[in-house]
Structure formats: structure tokens, C-alpha cells
């Protein structure tokens with residue numbers, strides 16, 4: 137099953153819509169609730185990042201019988217040092233992002249903790265792609 | 273404690289979830305930081321001063337469904353609508369985070385950590 141969502145820069149009101157819809161789909165497919173939580177927590181953090189740190193982008197989701205694959209690809213400033221960005225506590229979040237309860241530098245670490253496979257690729261001045269997989 | 277007892281203890285009002293007030297609450301977690309809420313493995317009541325649509329979305333993702341908003345922050349219509357979709361309870365009280373948590377702890381609500 138393939139699903140696509142668009143996320144828009146600064147659109148905090150809709151941040152989480154894609155994750156929420158994926159949650160409903162996985163529930164309908166009777167995926168284990170613990171796994172569903174891991175999937176949606178990671179996807180939500182990635183969605184928030186595309187909205188908060190980039191200029192929006194696309195969320196692509198592929199659900200198979202044995203796993204879910206999620207790609208969040210944004211157009212944005214990119215991440216100059218991915219290893220640094222992955223460190224817990226590292227954040228360049230603007231005040232509006234902090235006002236939304238994010239910006240503690242826990243997003244990428246939260247993704248890492250919840251998925252079975254995480255791959256972040258980024259080009260400065262072009263954008264960032266976060267690929268994640270969770271096995272059912 | 274039941275949600276109804278918590279309402280009495282904290283002089284709180286119910287924003288949504290009237291049908292669930294006899295449910296028991298055993299644990300609570302207090303935070304304004306949504307990424308921190310997203311690390312939880314359990315599903316406590318959330319006590320928070322962060323009152324916007326992301327509070328509700330975060331609880332949805334983290335499978336938390338009882339939220340206590342402190343300091344009389346305005347719970348908006350779109351928050352209530354989203355919370356109703358997931359059958360959540362939202363309570364609001366005027367007390368500070370410190371006082372609300374102190375009273376809850378004193379009355380037997382347990383921390384996670």
C-alpha cells in the first residue's frame with residue numbers, strides 16, 4: 137500500500153496529519169500497537185523537522201505485510217553535519233518551534249530509537265531526506 | 273484516583289471527555305516538551321502548560337489520552353475537535369504546574385520515573 141502526503145513550511149497546525157493518518161491505517165491493518173507507536177513517533181518527529189527546519193516536502197509511505205517504509209524528503213537548507221545533528225540536545229530550532237514544544241534536539245535521536253533502519257542524507261542548500269523502516 | 277476525583281482536587285473543568293470521568297488514573301507525567309512526551313513507553317496522564325494543537329497530536333502519537341492543562345491556558349475549539357476524534361479527556365485548571373503536581377502526588381498519583 138502506497139500513501140503520499142505533502143507538508144508545508146511553518147504549517148504547525150497540520151504537523152502530524154500524515155502520522156495520524158498512517159496510525160489509522162496501521163490500526164485497521166491490526167499491526168501491533170507497540171509497533172504502531174514506534175512508527176508514528178518517528179514519522180511525527182520527521183514531519184515536524186520538515187516543517188520546522190526546511191521549506192516543507194513530501195512524506196512517502198509504503199506498507200507491506202512485514203514492514204513499513206517511510207521517506208520524508210524536504211527542500212530546505214540541508215544539514216551540514218549529520219553526525220552533530222543526530223546528537224541528543226543539538227538544535228538550531230527557532231523560537232516558534234520551541235513554542236510548539238519541539239526544539240530540544242531530541243527529534244533525530246527519537247527517530248533512531250524507534251525505527252529498525254534510519255538513513256539521513258542531506259545536501260546543503262538543496263534539502264534533506266530521511267528514510268526509515270520498521271519491521272512488523 | 274478517578275478523573276472525577278482529580279477534577280475536585282484541582283478545581284478543574286472538563287473541556288472534553290465527560291463520558292470517561294469514572295476512569296482511574298494511576299500515573300502522571302509533567303512536561304511542556306513534546307519530544308520528551310514522545311519518549312514515553314507508558315501512557316500516563318499528561319500534565320502540561322503547553323496548550324496548542326501539537327499537545328493533542330503528540331498525545332495521539334504517544335497514545336496518551338488524558339491531558340491536564342495548567343494555569344488556565346485557553347483550550348481552543350480545534351484542539352477539542354481533534355481530541356474528540358480520539359476520545360481523549362482534556363481537563364483545565366488554574367493551578368500552577370508545581371501546585372497541581374504536588375497535589376496529585378500527595379493524593380497517590382505515581383510518577384513514571
Ligand SMILES: Nc1ncnc2c1ncn2[C@@H]1O[C@H](COP(=O)(O)OP(=O)(O)O)[C@@H](O)[C@H]1O
Pocket residue numbers: 181185186188189190210212213214215221222226227228229238239240241242243244245264
Ligand atoms: N529536515 C531538516 N532540514 C534541515 N535541518 C534539519 C532537518 N532536520 C534536522 N535538522 C537539524 O538538526 C537539528 C536537530 O534535529 P532534531 O534532533 O529533530 O532536534 P530539534 O528539531 O528539536 O532541533 C535541528 O535543530 C536542525 O539544525
Ligand SMILES: [Mg+2]
Pocket residue numbers: 181184185238239242243244
Ligand atoms: Mg526535530
